[in-house]
Amino acid sequence: MEVEDVSHVRQWFEMLQKQKEKHQNAGKRQGKRPKDRKSRGQLIQQHMVQYASMKMMSQRNDEHLIHQSWVGPPYLPSVAPLEDLKKLYLKDLQLETHHRGHYVLLRTVSPPLRMTAVTTVMEDETDDVVMLHLYQQQDEEHRQVEDIIQLKDVCLVKEPYFKIMNDGGYGLRVDHISDFFWLSKDDDRVPLGWRDQITEIEKDAKDLKNDGNTALRAGRLSAAVHCYTSALRYSASTEDTFIIKLDRSLANLKLRCYDKALKDAVEFPPGDKPSEKGLYRAARCLYELGRFQESLDAVTSLLAHYPNNGEAKKETLRVERRLREQEHGDYDFHAMYGAAKNTPPCLDHATYVGPVTIKASNGRGRGLFTTRDVVAGELLLCEKAFSYCYADTGEGKASSKTSILMNTHTDRMVMGTQPDLITATVQKMYRNPSLMPTFISLYHGDYKPVKETEMDGAPIVDTFLVDRIISINVFGCPRTTRENHFASHEQQKGEKTYHSCGIFVTASVINHSCFNNARRSFIGDMQLVRAARNIAAGAEVFFWYAIPETNRTWEKMQEKLQNWGFQCTCVMCQEDKKTPKKVFKKRTALLEDLKAAFQSSTGADLPKAERLLAAIEKTHSTPAEKAPRLSLWDPYLLLTHMYSSQNKQDKVIQTAWKVLASLGFVIKRPDPQSSTSLFEVEQWGLMEDHVVETWVHLWTAYAQLAPHLCKQAEECARTAYKICIGEDGTFDDKYGKLAQQAMSKGLDLGHAFREMRL
Numbered sequence: 001m002e003v004e005d006v007s008h009v010r011q012w013f014e015m016l017q018k019q020k021e022k023h024q025n026a027g028k029r030q031g032k033r034p035k036d037r038k039s040r041g042q043l044i045q046q047h048m049v050q051y052a053s054m055k056m057m058s059q060r061n062d063e064h065l066i067h068q069s070w071v072g073p074p075y076l077p078s079v080a081p082l083e084d085l086k087k088l089y090l091k092d093l094q095l096e097t098h099h100r101g102h103y104v105l106l107r108t109v110s111p112p113l114r115m116t117a118v119t120t121v122m123e124d125e126t127d128d129v130v131m132l133h134l135y136q137q138q139d140e141e142h143r144q145v146e147d148i149i150q151l152k153d154v155c156l157v158k159e160p161y162f163k164i165m166n167d168g169g170y171g172l173r174v175d176h177i178s179d180f181f182w183l184s185k186d187d188d189r190v191p192l193g194w195r196d197q198i199t200e201i202e203k204d205a206k207d208l209k210n211d212g213n214t215a216l217r218a219g220r221l222s223a224a225v226h227c228y229t230s231a232l233r234y235s236a237s238t239e240d241t242f243i244i245k246l247d248r249s250l251a252n253l254k255l256r257c258y259d260k261a262l263k264d265a266v267e268f269p270p271g272d273k274p275s276e277k278g279l280y281r282a283a284r285c286l287y288e289l290g291r292f293q294e295s296l297d298a299v300t301s302l303l304a305h306y307p308n309n310g311e312a313k314k315e316t317l318r319v320e321r322r323l324r325e326q327e328h329g330d331y332d333f334h335a336m337y338g339a340a341k342n343t344p345p346c347l348d349h350a351t352y353v354g355p356v357t358i359k360a361s362n363g364r365g366r367g368l369f370t371t372r373d374v375v376a377g378e379l380l381l382c383e384k385a386f387s388y389c390y391a392d393t394g395e396g397k398a399s400s401k402t403s404i405l406m407n408t409h410t411d412r413m414v415m416g417t418q419p420d421l422i423t424a425t426v427q428k429m430y431r432n433p434s435l436m437p438t439f440i441s442l443y444h445g446d447y448k449p450v451k452e453t454e455m456d457g458a459p460i461v462d463t464f465l466v467d468r469i470i471s472i473n474v475f476g477c478p479r480t481t482r483e484n485h486f487a488s489h490e491q492q493k494g495e496k497t498y499h500s501c502g503i504f505v506t507a508s509v510i511n512h513s514c515f516n517n518a519r520r521s522f523i524g525d526m527q528l529v530r531a532a533r534n535i536a537a538g539a540e541v542f543f544w545y546a547i548p549e550t551n552r553t554w555e556k557m558q559e560k561l562q563n564w565g566f567q568c569t570c571v572m573c574q575e576d577k578k579t580p581k582k583v584f585k586k587r588t589a590l591l592e593d594l595k596a597a598f599q600s601s602t603g604a605d606l607p608k609a610e611r612l613l614a615a616i617e618k619t620h621s622t623p624a625e626k627a628p629r630l631s632l633w634d635p636y637l638l639l640t641h642m643y644s645s646q647n648k649q650d651k652v653i654q655t656a657w658k659v660l661a662s663l664g665f666v667i668k669r670p671d672p673q674s675s676t677s678l679f680e681v682e683q684w685g686l687m688e689d690h691v692v693e694t695w696v697h698l699w700t701a702y703a704q705l706a707p708h709l710c711k712q713a714e715e716c717a718r719t720a721y722k723i724c725i726g727e728d729g730t731f732d733d734k735y736g737k738l739a740q741q742a743m744s745k746g747l748d749l750g751h752a753f754r755e756m757r758l
Helices: 010-025 038-057 205-216 221-234 238-254 258-265 277-289 292-303 310-328 333-339 418-431 433-440 465-474 481-487 552-562 571-578 581-598 607-619 630-645 649-662 691-705 707-725 731-746 749-756
Strands: 064-071 102-110 118-123 129-134 154-158 161-164 170-174 180-183 356-361 365-370 380-383 385-390 400-407 412-415 501-503 520-525 526-531 538-541 666-669 680-683
Touching: 010 161, 010 258, 010 400, 010 412, 010 581, 038 118, 038 129, 038 707, 118 154, 129 581, 180 412, 205 238, 221 238, 221 520, 221 607, 238 277, 258 277, 258 607, 277 292, 277 310, 310 520, 365 538, 365 691, 412 501, 418 501, 418 649, 433 465, 465 501, 481 520, 481 707, 520 707, 526 538, 526 707, 581 607, 581 630, 607 630, 630 691, 630 749, 649 666, 649 691, 691 707, 691 731, 691 749, 707 731, 731 749
Parallel strands: 064 400, 129 170
Antiparallel strands: 102 118, 102 154, 118 129, 154 180, 161 170, 356 365, 380 526, 385 501, 400 412, 520 526, 666 680
């Protein structure tokens, strides 16, 4: 939703077709053994030239790079037990083939290179070599490429996929990180000739623990975990085992492997007093896993045994804040905006699930339903992203990067951070398999994943399942909706979609309707969902996947929804579908005449504009309260602005009410003969951003003509702002200030809004 789909952009479409042609040509050689493979020396030399070139490029910071990621035909991860697989040598590999039932044993012979994949040259026991391409590896910020692959490291690739690469060469492609793992030097499967003269076998637990400590201090966290794990094989005493596990827990905590770190942290020696470090690390792991009550229990136990622990006291306050957010939706939005200024804007807050629950939705799979009556503006959900990737535009930097994900299987291309989001999600679940069920429960279309989630003690993560889930459930995200709301019209050109994106598990369950009853907004990697109308208990919550446009047709709207594989049957789409083409043609002609009336060289002809609007009204047959009339609200709002500039407040009120009516609002108007009669919003309509300024116009107009209605209009303006922006604490910063200046200093509000024009 709201990601930039460039599937129909000619430049990228042609590139995709060329790539598909390459795949088709490669497929013709399936099952064959290549006879033109490069020699060992040639392959290593070619790699080293590319390695040197990439090193030089990485030192330049004056370029804007377009990073291309290709997703080919999906294939399933290996779920076979290693003991059932047979060893295969490189000379026996067949092109475009997944060698099911086999594995290859390889050793690194060149330094690694990071491009879309991490690549290096590997050898087998016969000194034969091949390029290895590892996808979905952690980015450089979290793990340097030299820490992922080191010279003489030994690995095992399960059911290897040998294929023709983009450059025409041959290589092993590993898309599923669970299909690949490194072997320790003392592993029995490592050939004797590949072992160092002084191996870890000749070291005792103390030596290996010290090696781990040295690596940990140097920030080589994976190496530290490896040393501690090896030390545990030779540890004799219970106390030594406990200490080594505590150290390994710290390394895994820093690696964001919270499941493993938690397991080590809570393994106390029987009968002993709980470890201070262990309890603290357990609390930290539980916090990062979103298990806040358990985290509080751990830190409470820590303070009971070690009451002077200052860090535990700080952690208690932090966890208690998360629990208040989780249980009551009690957020400090001002602090959230402050945190969202950081890059990336990842916030330390909990998810709040309000008066809603997930249930089966008739014909739609699952949906989100209210558990009680809710009112317009009420917070239904405030969700922390499961995974999130921010698109750094490079502002203030000499270089920047744009990524594009090209899927040759679905013919879809998306600009933004979606390739990074796939990697981040794969890595998160591989590091913390306890989180996997949450993600894989999301809708994934007709993709049929494997049933196994673990094999040989390691989690199985299906990259193509992750890609499919993300393609359907991803949300494009502005840094903050408020910032985007106040961007000028010029800034917003092309900004209906966003390059930053995230996965929000609960929000993903919400189904689409053009005539929505909820709106989403963002503050960093937090998504807020508020009721856009009063919703009865047990009713389903809907928001739009694609924003309804003023010039929409049924065909255009359904095309926008193709990615999700359904046709919208909401009242607005039904109205569009049944409207004859001649009526659409007449409406379009009237809108062109209306545009000319507004842009007349002698000044806007407002009486003519009103006559044309009345004619456009007649091209609609269904009442606006059932099917909002999107062709009308925008010109009525422009009229409102113009009448405001002319200080014709009675006309401002008249046209502002028409803006709201065209959007489906049902409002019982006040008695014009009464000085105390109030209006009543019986139904909130379609919540376009401009509804906020419409209510502000009513607020300021009533200040002159009916002061007793001011407060009510102001409250509606604040509610509309809360629905669109996510909170109302910042309402006065812009709208409230403009309204006060209009009422006290005579500010031309119509002109101010036209200047701000969203």
